[in-house]
């Protein structure tokens with residue numbers, strides 16, 4: 001016991017366990033008071049909902065699972081997914097155009113975003129619905145030259161197609177800004193290193209820059225998807241009449257009982273939003289997690305694990321700004 | 331013909347005249363170190379050689395190929411397509427001060443990236459070659475680590491392996507050890523010394539005077555966008571002709587020794 005490190009006051013004996021701190025926890029009176037108030041308020045709200053005859057709960061529950069409502073939910077989901085798909089593909093294109101060295105590309109993309117963000121989506125949807133009135137026939141060919149084929153506009157731009165295009169093209173303008181900020185968040189040195197290796201611009205975008213930008217792009221895109229779910233209710237402007245809100249309000253006016261049907265629609269929107277939020281939080285965890293997995297453990301736990309650690313590596317490299325506080329420690 | 335011929339190169343960033351008529355030859359297999367104070371245009375010169383920047387006057391040829399432009403029969407210069415620029419860059423390896431490894435790829439993935447994506451080699455073959463290169467920089471056992479799991483010195487060695495993967499004719503190093511903790515500098519310099527011994531043509535911007543003196547064939551001192559003085563390292567270090575060179579060497583040497 002004579003070997004005492006210089007500066008060490010009193011080296012503890014090895015066999016003696018350290019005395020643990022047993023502090024008395026802080027009392028949380030405020031929390032308990034808040035809980036009490038909330039319980040009372042919630043009870044009042046529930047009581048009000050259940051006892052109010054005008055909600056017609058007896059109608060709500062059977063209506064939740066009817067075929068017609070199910071089909072309307074299906075259409076709402078189709079509109080959401082299709083519009084987001086178009087939006088995302090177009091948004092990446094627009095974001096790349098805005099970063100292009102070609103001034104024409106930049107101008108076109110800027111104009112697109114200016115136009116679609118600058119006019120109300122409701123108005124745009126009405127226009128998509130009227131496109132067949134504006135242009136009764138559309139044709140593909142060379143201007144002033146031969147026509148390859150032509151068609152009646154309404155044969156192609158059905159209400160469903162118009163609704164999806166209207167939503168998707170509008171969404172692209174918003175997503176383009178999200179993608180652009182994501183691409184901008186990646187360290188310039190990444191692109192340079194790839195250029196120095198002789199990679200072509202397309203490889204650099206899809207293999208180097210975009211994967212690192214995902215961390216910044218994914219969370220707001222999840223938000224946009226949830227927002228899109230509810231924006232689909234505006235396609236009555238086209239008019240497209242098969243989605244959830246329209247179907248529910250139609251039943252409401254037929255039966256002269258609008259409230260129970262709106263409650264049905266509301267419940268389903270909440271359910272789908274909850275599911276989307278669940279996936280969003282999973283995605284965010286995947287793209288934002290800090291994890292110092294060692295390669296040894298990594299190979300044991302397989303592919304999923306490796307992806308997590310890959311993202312951790314991106315985070316740790318600080319080429320994208322931290323969206324969530326980095327828990328990663330080397 | 332020299333491997334690198336830089337002839338009267340001028341480079342502007344807007345109104346800022348950064349390179350003011352730089353001329354320089356590096357013979358095949360030679361190591362040329364470039365010294366000079368911060369802001370003198372050393373990085374810019376390397377980036378011009380690799381056409382990461384375009385030059386406004388003069389010419390640069392590497393292994394007989396005019397860099398950045400194509401000359402037609404009438405002697406007029408034409409801009410190159412992105413694909414052609416990429417092809418020119420793939421013949422030159424570059425190592426950066428801040429490593430710039432791809433953080434979403436393992437060490438192996440970093441080294442394989444260019445052979446697979448640029449040269450279109452089959453994955454298995456590229457992997458084998460990448461493992462050999464990692465072995466060469468002493469990191470075969472770190473192949474599956476991500477950059478964030480490696481020390482600075484290890485990252486820079488992976489970066490060197492990555493640059494070597496395209497089998498370049500010329501390697502450019504821009505202060506490869508400046509971002510490293512002092513105890514990690516040696517391992518990177520050792521890899522570079524091996525590379526020089528194997529006959530690689532190298533242009534190295536560095537403040538490591540020991541390396542410059544021992545390994546390089548030519549040392550160049552740059553200041554304010556011009557080459558003030560150049561010669562064998564012995565000449566330049568022991569008998570500098572210019573006051574500016576002498577001043578700079580005094581400052582740097584008093585720091586390191």
Ligand SMILES: Nc1ncnc2c1ncn2[C@@H]1O[C@H](COP(=O)(O)OP(=O)(O)O)[C@@H](O)[C@H]1O
Pocket residue numbers: 343346348366367368369370371372373374375
């Ligand atoms: N992308 C750029 N835009 C504008 N000025 C730059 C850029 N890169 C470098 N410079 C300027 O060019 C000069 C030379 O820079 P650099 O070549 O990095 O010097 P060194 O590597 O010798 O320290 C500096 O004055 C620097 O500010």
Ligand SMILES: [Mg+2]
Pocket residue numbers: 372373374504505
């Ligand atoms: Mg520099």
